[in-house]
Amino acid sequence: MSAAAGEGVAQGEVLVRARGLRKHYGSLEVLRGVDLTVRRGQVVVLLGASGAGKSTLLRCVNHLEAADGGEIWVDGVPIGFRHDGDRLHELREKDVARQRAEIGMVFQRFNLFPHRTVLANVTEGPVQVRGVPRREAEAYARELLERVGLGDKVDTYPDRLSGGQQQRVAIARALAMRPKLLLFDEPTSALDPELVGEVLAVMTELAREGMTMIVVTHEISFAREVADHVVFMAGGVVVEEGPPEQVIGAPQHERTRAFLARVTA
Amino acid sequence: MADRAGAALTRPVDAPGDDELLPQVRIRHWGRVVAGLAVLAVLGLLFQAISRGDIDYASIPALLTQDVILEGLVDTIVLAVIAQAGAIVIGTVVALMRTSANPVLRWVSWAYIWVFRGLPVLLQILLWYNIALVFPTFSIPVPFTDAYLLDQPANVIMTGFLAALLGLGLNESAYMAEIVRAGLTSVDRGQTEAAKSIGMSPAKVLSRVVLPQAMRVIIPPTGNDFINMLKGTSIASVIGFTELIHAANALSSRSLAVMETLLAVAVWYMVVVSVANVGQYYLERHYNASIRPTGTRGSVWAKIGGSLRTPPFMRSSR
Numbered sequence: 001m002s003a004a005a006g007e008g009v010a011q012g013e014v015l016v017r018a019r020g021l022r023k024h025y026g027s028l029e030v031l032r033g034v035d036l037t038v039r040r041g042q043v044v045v046l047l048g049a050s051g052a053g054k055s056t057l058l059r060c061v062n063h064l065e066a067a068d069g070g071e072i073w074v075d076g077v078p079i080g081f082r083h084d085g086d087r088l089h090e091l092r093e094k095d096v097a098r099q100r101a102e103i104g105m106v107f108q109r110f111n112l113f114p115h116r117t118v119l120a121n122v123t124e125g126p127v128q129v130r131g132v133p134r135r136e137a138e139a140y141a142r143e144l145l146e147r148v149g150l151g152d153k154v155d156t157y158p159d160r161l162s163g164g165q166q167q168r169v170a171i172a173r174a175l176a177m178r179p180k181l182l183l184f185d186e187p188t189s190a191l192d193p194e195l196v197g198e199v200l201a202v203m204t205e206l207a208r209e210g211m212t213m214i215v216v217t218h219e220i221s222f223a224r225e226v227a228d229h230v231v232f233m234a235g236g237v238v239v240e241e242g243p244p245e246q247v248i249g250a251p252q253h254e255r256t257r258a259f260l261a262r263v264t265a
Numbered sequence: 266m267a268d269r270a271g272a273a274l275t276r277p278v279d280a281p282g283d284d285e286l287l288p289q290v291r292i293r294h295w296g297r298v299v300a301g302l303a304v305l306a307v308l309g310l311l312f313q314a315i316s317r318g319d320i321d322y323a324s325i326p327a328l329l330t331q332d333v334i335l336e337g338l339v340d341t342i343v344l345a346v347i348a349q350a351g352a353i354v355i356g357t358v359v360a361l362m363r364t365s366a367n368p369v370l371r372w373v374s375w376a377y378i379w380v381f382r383g384l385p386v387l388l389q390i391l392l393w394y395n396i397a398l399v400f401p402t403f404s405i406p407v408p409f410t411d412a413y414l415l416d417q418p419a420n421v422i423m424t425g426f427l428a429a430l431l432g433l434g435l436n437e438s439a440y441m442a443e444i445v446r447a448g449l450t451s452v453d454r455g456q457t458e459a460a461k462s463i464g465m466s467p468a469k470v471l472s473r474v475v476l477p478q479a480m481r482v483i484i485p486p487t488g489n490d491f492i493n494m495l496k497g498t499s500i501a502s503v504i505g506f507t508e509l510i511h512a513a514n515a516l517s518s519r520s521l522a523v524m525e526t527l528l529a530v531a532v533w534y535m536v537v538v539s540v541a542n543v544g545q546y547y548l549e550r551h552y553n554a555s556i557r558p559t560g561t562r563g564s565v566w567a568k569i570g571g572s573l574r575t576p577p578f579m580r581s582s583r
Contacts, residue, residue, distance in 0.1 A: 064458055094466045101464025111459035115477050125463035128473060170459075177463055 012040030015075055015181060015212050016061065022069035023056055030056045031067065032236035038181075038214060038229075043207045045223040045244075046216045048233035049259055054216045057233070058183050061214065062103040063096050074103065075180055101129050104174030108186040110166040112158040118145065118169050119154040125177045137176070144172040148202050164195030168202055175206075182206070184215040220264055224248050232256045320524050328522070328529035337512025338533050344426065344508060345495045348434035352494075353487070355434075356441025361471075363446050374442065382439035387500050390432030394504045396423055429501035429508075437494060444486045448479030480552040488545030492538050509533060 016038035023031040031053045038044050046054040059065040061072055063080045071088070072079045080096055081088035091099075112121050122141035126132040132140075145151050148168040158166055167187055174182055184203065188196040200222050207213060207226050217223065223230055223244055230247040232240045232255075240253045251257045328334060362374035381389070397419035404416040452475050460474040502511035509530045517526040 062462060064461060094468075097461065097464050097466045100461060103462075105459075105462035107455060107459060107462075109455055111453075111455035113456065113459070113474060124473070125465075128469055129464040173459075173463065 015040045018072045020070035021067045023067050030236050034238055040212055041210045042228045043213045043226055044229045045227040046231050052233040053236040054233050055185055058185050058216050061183055062100050062105055101177055102179055103181045104177055104179035105183040106170050106174055106187050108189050110170045112166055112169055114158055118156050122173045122176045141176055144175050148172050163191045164198045167199045171202055182211055182213045186216050218263055324525050325529050328526055333512045333516050337507050337509040341498045341508040344429055344498045348430050349491050349494050351434040352437035352441045355438035357445050359442035360445035364449055378439045378442055381435045386432055386436045389436055390428055393431045394428035425504045425506035428504055429506050444483055448483035451482045452478045484548050492541055495537055
């Protein structure tokens with residue numbers, strides 16, 4: 001267990017740096033110049049009302065959405081582009097895929113592959129994308145499924161699992177690629193209340209082990225207890241950010257206070 | 266506690282036999298008995314009428330295996346299978362163009378479907394068959410030499426078979442394009458996103474995640490179309506291609522046993538179509554094997570392939 005996530009400990013070098021991100025759908029501006037910095041081993045939680053731009057920001061980090069302006073660098077590489085001298089050249093989808101392989105993502109609605117078993121869901125990436133031998137990939141997949149508490153479900157199909165179990169398989173599927181960074185897009189929002197805890201427990205464990213994570217969530221207690229850094233967004237901009245005890249404990253802005261009053265009420 | 270609602274109110278708590286379950290009187294399905302008797306009566310009358318008809322039933326079995334009929338049967342099957350296979354390949358390509366991000370490809374595929382689905386199959390077959398009137402020779406010159414890769418009179422190349430194949434196959438490919446497109450769009454967008462998020466290239470996303478799931482939606486209407494194709498080959502009789510109908514006409518014009526020959530051909534059509542039905546059943550089972558029935562799946566089926574799936578032997582599997 002790494003000590004990196006301990007409070008007040010300065011984490012590693014910058015892993016993710018977003019600068020001046022802009023995104024609009026038609027006339028609707030979703031991101032209006034967003035900066036974000038995530039250090040290696042850090043857990044960053046994005047808070048904000050729906051429509052604030054949190055999910056869009058997250059989806060720009062692995063280029064599921066292409067930003068209209070601004071840059072995102074992950075581990076020294078511009079996402080969606082090739083850095084050549086003083087220019088950024090837009091990449092083809094095939095080459096973006098290679099960049100995405102380094103960044104895991106967990107979705108609100110799990111998005112497991114329904115036509116494959118739990119084990120095959122987890123080995124799909126390593127075998128098909130990385131070319132890992134099947135036996136090796138299966139051994140690691142079993143280990144990961146064991147870690148998320150689903151070692152006995154390897155041969156089951158996803159539709160036989162509860163939402164919480166499906167989301168834990170989805171986390172194992174993302175981990176199987178040995179990502180540098182994990183993105184969570186409201187991972188507990190589609191779950192029955194009694195299943196939220198098991199998913200948050202797995203995420204907390206990952207954070208403790210030093211995984212770098214960007215998490216969009218409405219679970220304020222998770223943000224308070226696990227996050228190293230909290231970013232509050234509204235109307236496509238970052239309103240306030242800092243350690244959780246500051247942003248959640250003593251918010252400076254009226255909008256942050258109003259939001260927290262609403263979600264914790 | 267279990268029977269607190271109705272029973273407890275109408276039955277005294279201390280009535281004798283309170284612990285025993287009361288006998289239940291089931292509904293009698295009189296309608297089924299009446300319908301069964303009615304059907305038997307109609308069938309009986311029908312049988313009587315048919316048996317009085319001026320037709321030589323005994324000659325039909327022999328007609329089934331006449332050389333001309335068997336040749337027609339083989340030609341029918343070969344034409345239908347090749348036309349449908351080609352249509353599936355072309356249709357899939359057109360569907361991918363139709364859903365592509367490239368606006369030129371989207372437009373071209375739209376125009377393709379518009380033309381080949383819009384014109385009657387018979388017209389398309391006639392256009393291909395008579396193409397020699399417009400282009401007397403087909404030639405493909407090898408660039409920068411005097412040689413030709415192909416240099417033949419159109420009449421030689423455009424046989425009845427080829428004209429029928431092009432007419433039926435290209436028309437069907439336009440329908441297949443729409444079937445495949447419906448299949449592709451039936452797969453949840455989250456599936457594509459999840460596949461991308463683990464680093465899959467667009468080709469892998471399609472072949473590993475989207476197409477296998479689209480198959481469930483694509484197969485039932487494709488089976489439907491194939492059965493239509495088997496029967497639709499009969500149109501090729503107008504240009505003298507020896508499929509079943511043409512074979513039957515050729516035979517009966519000599520023997521004059523018109524109805525007997527047509528009935529023999531009808532038997533063959535039913536056999537071939539039934540075999541196709543069974544094949545479709547196994548294909549569907551294969552692509553459903555990993556996914557058990559759910560509510561959402563039922564609605565997709567109902568939307569796209571429902572009309573086809575009536576044979577009783579399919580019910581038991583679900």
